[in-house]
Amino acid sequence: MTGGAGDALLLTLRVASVATLLVLVPGTALAYLLARRDFPGKGLVSALVGMPLVLPPTAVGFLLLRLLADGGPLARFGLDLDLLLTWKAAVLAAATMAVPLVVRTARVAFESVDPRLEMMARSLGQRPLPVFLRHTLPLAGRGLAAAAILGFTRAVGEFGATVTVAGNIPGRTQTLASAIYSAQLVGDQRQAAVLLGVAVALGLVAILASERLVRRHRDGARNTMRDTVHVGMLDAARGDTRGAAPNGRPGGNPGEGGGAGGAGR
């Protein structure tokens, strides 16, 4: 019966990874829409996206449970996803709880990209999608990495919604969070301590890795993306196309390149 800590760790990593990947692409797209476009019902969409952040996780779990239960609304529409009490339900719960963090963080990241850069690129004849992929996305990269990391950590720690829809079945749906709950519930102090150690180690690794990732990305952004884009655009705007080569190093214009590099710290 004793769920192994290894099983719980592996499942936690799998659930959190899949949930993060699941949320990241549509979440980024939605965040961009919220940051850049006005459309009817935008406030409502924004509020709905934020709901899992303010609702108790158990309330989200209850809602998902009612939606997915056999004979529930989704099943009545002929959509039998066969999710409840499986690891996929844990993914769904974790993804739902991660949505607000991913979308909100990504939205801030996009909002901090100067829209004039995009306008400039478009005025130079670039199509909207290439502008987004080549300029907006790299410029928002650090914020998007933060969004992914926040989503992942939320997914790792998810408990309330997960245990409601996925149960707490050792070796199948028991994550680190639910294994710790289970161990202390039945008074298995040793197992709880082992799991706690695993959770602390995982948390440390995640924090160190994310700091490394952000630092590398920041350095990378300073050295290539931002300068390339900025300098290239400025040069292009001045009619000097040398610096606008997609992967060209800055330096086409010594004054601008030096200034931007120096301001990065």
Place this chain on the structure above:
Amino acid sequence: MWEDPPMSGAWKRMLPGAVLALSVTACPGAGQKPGPSGSGGDELPQVVVFAAASLRDAMGEMAGVARGEAGLDLVLNFAGSNVLARQVESAAGSNGGADVFLSANEEWMDRLAADGRLVPGTRRAFLSNRLVVVARRDSPVEIARPRDLATASYRYLSLGDPRGVPAGIYARQFLEAVAMPGGGTLWQAVAARLAPAADARAALAQVAARRDVVGIVYATDARTSGDLRVLFEVPPELAPRITYDAAAVAGGPAGEAAARRLLDLLASAAARAVFARQGFVPLPADADR
């Protein structure tokens, strides 16, 4: 303008979100505190009752009886008896402590007694219950005999966590009492399909969620959901002896006298009628210990 790194502002603005996120992640919200009873407010003395999850409906009804017959305002805290026993231990003497503990088995009460947490002479076995095997009303699963649990087509067998939840411990005792033709016990035969739950009612909820989940639950719990049907009742010769114990907790916030008044009420004819109506088997008053 162009020299301004676009991301530094973003990090600052993201900080509150990040802090919020960390605090949300850090608090899974698993703590259970006694909540106020639905109808508190006036001058009646409050008695804090920690009661096994399976007593939820019965004790909810008893709260009305206690108010009318004994002038007590019950504050009810429901969970698995294992959780409650630990809460009684850790909250003893504090404001969060219990006046009366109603345990779904004797082992958890034994533990509190051994630790000196009970008022001597107040412990009494007051109820019994039965186990049934249930599935959703619209489930295709048909199981008529215990042994068929090993072979029948279903996904999970839901039960209280047998490492501590009394309903699960009883269920395990039943499964272990069934010898399989090829050797071993039914417990071993179903081990791969067990879905343990945090308490008796949570096991019930897992059954209610899926057509292909069956559960071993208290007969009284099975009655509380109209969506479930009983596949079979655990035969008496295989059933463990189910005993609910009641006792006053030493150092409870309402004081010993109020706790004793509630215990007397639980032994009264009026209370026995309530419990019997809910499907429990009230034990004779001379089952004192």
